[in-house]
Amino acid sequence: MSTLKDLAVRLFDAGAVQLGDIEAMDGRWTPVYFDFRIIVSHPEIMMAVAVHLQNLATEINHDILCGVPYAALPLAAVMSVNTSTPMIMKRKETKQYATKKIIEGVYTKNQNCLVVEDVVTSGGSLLETVSTLRHESLTVTHAVVVLDREQGGASVLKANGVELRPLFTLRNLTQILRDVDRISDETVDVIAEHIKVCQFGKKDNFC
Numbered sequence: 001m002s003t004l005k006d007l008a009v010r011l012f013d014a015g016a017v018q019l020g021d022i023e024a025m026d027g028r029w030t031p032v033y034f035d036f037r038i039i040v041s042h043p044e045i046m047m048a049v050a051v052h053l054q055n056l057a058t059e060i061n062h063d064i065l066c067g068v069p070y071a072a073l074p075l076a077a078v079m080s081v082n083t084s085t086p087m088i089m090k091r092k093e094t095k096q097y098a099t100k101k102i103i104e105g106v107y108t109k110n111q112n113c114l115v116v117e118d119v120v121t122s123g124g125s126l127l128e129t130v131s132t133l134r135h136e137s138l139t140v141t142h143a144v145v146v147l148d149r150e151q152g153g154a155s156v157l158k159a160n161g162v163e164l165r166p167l168f169t170l171r172n173l174t175q176i177l178r179d180v181d182r183i184s185d186e187t188v189d190v191i192a193e194h195i196k197v198c199q200f201g202k203k204d205n206f207c
């Protein structure tokens with residue numbers, strides 16, 4: 001299995017990391033944006049990310065997997081097949097005809113559902129999925145994610161009974177990329193400052 005350091009470099013070289021003044025979700029700005037959707041075009045990277053997430057998942061009691069739509073759906077699917085763990089899919093909107101479902105797949109009340117996500121910033125997207133799953137009487141206590149941007153999402157999730165297990169944090173990922181000369185010291189500093197001033201769930205944040 002590739003190391004996390006190898007994986008970070010492969011993600012960067014595949015174009016998953018964008019630097020600059022970038023508009024992220026909900027009109028917020030960031031000096032670095034991670035687009036992990038590109039891994040659908042790189043099966044070997046997809047497999048490596050899924051296997052690393054599976055390893056995190058072995059320490060968490062779960063019966064079923066659910067990826068946050070859409071970026072984490074293929075990741076959850078690969079994990080499901082690799083580990084023979086059933087998966088369900090949360091729709092973005094309730095289907096308007098026939099089954100009228102919000103969740104696709106088979107599940108039963110009180111099953112432990114492990115949520116899979118690509119990026120956590122404020123924790124909002126993940127929480128939305130958790131709340132739908134809980135509404136369907138599934139138990140959710142943990143989420144595995146590729147990247148925790150360390151901008152308050154983990155605390156928000158913890159306050160809502162969800163423990164986050166990330167493969168990377170924004171600081172350790174930027175440090176890895178600095179160590180292999182993919183990014184400059186200046187970029188590391190800009191990102192560190194962004195993490196400091198843009199904290200969700202806090203009063204004085206500048207996001």
Ligand SMILES: O=C(O)c1cc(=O)[nH]c(=O)n1[C@@H]1O[C@H](COP(=O)(O)O)[C@@H](O)[C@H]1O
Pocket residue numbers: 024025026032033034035036071118119120121122123124125126153
């Ligand atoms: O908008 C973001 O904050 C974001 C930053 C980033 O580097 N990569 C990224 O994919 N995102 C998007 O932001 C979502 C997570 O943001 P939160 O809902 O604030 O946790 C992800 O599911 C992505 O849609």
